[in-house]
Amino acid sequence: MNTPESRKVRDLVYETFASEGRAPSMAELARRTGSTVETVHGILHDLAAAHALVLTPDGDAVRMAHPFTSAPMAFVVTPLDGHDDRRWWGGCAWDSFGISAALDLDVRIDTACPHCGTALSFTSGPDTPPPAGITVRFPRPAEEWWDDVVGTCTMIRAFCDRDHAEQWTAAHAPGTGYLADAPTVWRLAGPWYGDRLAPDFQPHSREHNQKLLDQCALTGPFWHLP
Template sequence: MAELDRDRVLAALAELDDAHALVLTSAGDGIRMAHPFSAWPMGFVVRGGDRLWWGGCAWDSFGIVAALGERLSILTICPHCGRELSYGAGPQDPPDADRVVVRVPRPAAEWWDDVVATCTAIRSFCSTAHLECWLADTGEPPGARVELERLWQLALPWYGDRLDPDWRPRSLEQRQEMLERAGLRGPFWQLGG
């Protein structure tokens, strides 16, 4: 068995983190997230039969659907009322939740300033009314309200090839084009350099 040099491994992990291919722990010595999967619970459980995964956020949960290429169930909690939200989706099947909306907390150019905090705050709400009440109660900035199906449409191309052994991070231009194809346009959705 080949011996691995710790410093080389940590340098390779840091390079993948810099390329946004994964997210390291705060100590930099472990993987916190390999989008769309999370190594730690973050408010979303994705289920397929007897298999469970943690999704980093509403978008990442659909990313797991896209990456695995199968219909899965997604379970989360509405931040306003605490009600359990459960909906299914597949690569060809949009989510089966009528009134559920998602809050994206900050503009796209700021996502990677603290990607764990960003993902933690991309949450599903029972309805627009629950999102509005939650914003009023918490004083949080509104961010952007996104329909569940639009995030599903974005997740399919964004994460659909993520488990391919030849996967490489996409360019800024490619990622911006995916946002625009999903109908996410305007200053809020402009990715940073």
């Protein structure tokens, strides 16, 4: 449902994430749009049904508006510019690159390798790919991402290297997932998330997004979007 009211609510959610690293409450959205909580509640549920954002399990707050998330997950994204005191939770490795792309900002990304626990800290930006050694594991095929999108993001983690990603997979989820090097995921995040804060943003079609995956050589059944 793309009414001017729902567009306004959607844009306010994204603006608040971008400027403050948090999701606005329903009461706040109602106040700022001159609307009622009931109306905002309905709009947010429509946006969630369209996968424009994700609500909490009880449906009364915004949990994620990709690439942003309102709750701590495995990644912290910090501007490289020390005078910029904003900070974001990255929902996953892909989203962390997406925050940099959406904000057109050089950032430091902090996480930990799920296999060995080593703290990983690396920089990335619109023109700066992350280190090639870092390996990102996607837990499940694209067709299943939105069956549990928070769970999917939670499991899209960055490992020290391919060896640690393979060892972790063998121990915890043998034979599953897909390993991509971090620069590939960074290359995908640019066009996938780069326009989320644009005033004229339009949701991508399935065909458009499939083409973005193709362009990063992420092809085959695993990457087939529903």
